[in-house]
Amino acid sequence: MKDTNMPGDPIIAVRGLTKTYEGGFQALKGVDLDIRKGEIFALLGPNGAGKTTLINIICGIVTPSEGTVTVGGYDHQKQYREARKLIGLVPQELHTDAFESVWATTNFSRGLFGKAPDPAHIEKVLKDLSLWDKQKARIMMLSGGMKRRVMIAKALSHEPAILFLDEPTAGVDVELRRDMWAMVRKLRESGVTIILTTHYIEEAEQMADRIGVISKGEIILVEEKADLIEKLGKKELRLSLQEPLSAVPPELAEWKLELGQDGHLLTYTFDSQAERTGVPSLMRRLADLNIGFADIETRQSSLEEIFVNLVHDQNAGQNADQTADASLPDGEKDSRP
Template sequence: MQPIIAIEGLNKTYDSGFRALKDINLEIRRGETFALLGPNGAGKTTLIGIICGLINPTSGRVWADGHDIVRDFRAARSRIGLVPQELTTDSFETVWNTVSFSRGLFGSAPNPRHIEKVLRDLSLWEKRDARLIELSGGMKRRVLIAKALSHEPSILFLDEPTAGVDVDLRREMWNMVGGLRESGVTIILTTHYIEEAEEMADRVGVINHGEIILVEDKNTLMAKMGKRQLSLQLQAPLQHLPQGLSAAGLELLDDGHQLVYTFDAQHEPTGIADLLRQLNAHHIEFKDLHSSQSSLEDIFVDLVRARA
C-alpha cells in the first residue's frame, strides 16, 4: 500500500547556519498511529512544520496522500489537520465561528452537522457561543483540536497535544483519537508523556540532532530493546554473592537486602528457575519477589543517550 506520507532526502538549514534536519527519509503508513519522539531541539516541530507547509525545506521532497507539498500545496494541505503546541486563537471570536471559519479556509463546503459533532465530541457544545477570550486554557486546547478536525482531514498531526491540560481532557482526547483511528485517519503525534505513545502508537520513530535514528514497530522495539528484572527481597542481608551465583545480570542492592536479576525481554527467562534452585541450594531465603519490564520511556532514554 502506498504510504500516506513519504519523505525523501529532506534537509532544513536556517539562515543562521543551524542544520535542523539532516537527510530525513521516512514513510508513514495509511491508517496507523505513529509516535515521533525526541528530546527538545531534536527537530520534531521543524519536521512537522515542513510537512504541514508552514516551513520551507532546504532540499528534499515530501508527499502527503500522494500530493507533493510544494508543487501541489493546496491538495496536500487539505489532507492535513494540525494541532500545534501554541495556543493561537482569535480571542474575540466565538467557538462556533472560529471552527466553522477554519473549515472554510480549506475550501470545504459548510457542514454544520459535522461541526456540531466535533464540538460535542470535545465537550465544547455548551461553549459554542462563548468568545475564546472567555475560555480556560484547557478549553482553548479543545478548540485547537476542533479546528484541526473541522475539514475532515485524512492525516492528523498532534504536536504535544496534552501539554499542560487536565486529566479529563487528556482522557477525552485519546478516546477521540481512538475513534478517528478506527475511521481510518492517520495520526502522527509528538509527546513528552511517553506512556501515551506506548499506549496509542503502532510504530515509533526517534529523532535526535535532526536525524531519524530509529523507526520500529512499537511491540517489536520493546521486545528487542527492552529489559526485564526480577527483584527478590531477602530474609537476611548478604555481604556478597556466594561463589556460583555471580551470573551475568545479577547484583546485590539495598545493603544486601535485595537481589536483582536483569535479562533481555526477548529471551525466555529460563535462568530464573536456575537462579531459584541455586538460592535454595545456598539456603538463601527471600520474603518477596517482583518482576518488571522496561517501558518505552526507558528505551527512548537509552537510545538518546547512546547518540548524545
C-alpha cells in the same frame, strides 16, 4: 530508517529532508520517513530534536532546505493545495483568536481549508470534543484544556485524512487526556492517519501502531510498537550481594542471572506481565544457598529508558552499553526529570 513491510503506498513520504535555519542551526539532517495510511504514528524525541520542524515542514509552515515530501502522492510544495487539504494540524502552542467564538473559529478553519460551510459537520466535531455547550463562548474565556479542544476542533473542521498532533496532551488534565485518546482511536477507525508527538511515553505505548525516535535532527529508530513492548515488558531485579560471587551458582541456572560489578551484583531480568515472575522462587533459592544480599532493587526498562539510551547513545557515539548503563536513572521510570 527503512520500513521492511510497507503495505501499499505511504500516505506521507519524506525523503532526504534537511533544514538549516538562518542562524546556521541544523534542525534536520536528512530525514527519511514513511507514514502508512491509517496508522497512528508516535514521534518521540527530546526538546530541540526537530519534531516540530519536521511537522511544520510537512504542513507548509517552514520551508525545507533540501529534500522532498509527498502527502497523499502530492508534492507538498508544487501541489500544495492538494497536499494541504489532506492535513489537519494541531500545533503545540495554544494559538487561538481570543475574541472569536468557538463556533466562528471552527467554521473559519473549515472555510480557510477550502471547504463549503457544513454546520452539521461543525456541530458533530464540537459535540465529539464536548465543546457544543461552549460554542458561543469567546475563546479567551475558556480554560487551557478547552482551548486545546478548540485547536483540535479547528484541525478536524475540514475533514482531514491526516491529523498532526504536536504534543497534544501537554498540560492537559487526566480526563481530557482520556477523552482525547478515545477521540484519536475513533478517528483512526474512520480511516484518519494520525501522527503525534508526545513526551508521555505511556501514551505512545498505549496509542501508537509504530514509534519513531528523532534526535538531533535524525530519525534514529522506527519500530512497530509491539516489538518495542517486548523490550518494555522486561523488569530487572538487582541484588547487591554481601559477598562477591565468582560465578553464578549452577543451582540458579534456570533464572539466567547475570553477574556484574566484580561479582557484587546479581541481575535477574523477568517479564513483569507474566503470571509467574519467578521472583519468589528465586528468593527462596537464594536463601537456601545462603547467598546474602545487602540491597534489593527492581527497575523497569521503560520505553523512556530505551528512548533515553538511544538518544544518549547517539550523543556518545559508540560504546553503547557502558554509556547506557551510566545514564540509567535508578528506580522506576517516574523519576523522569
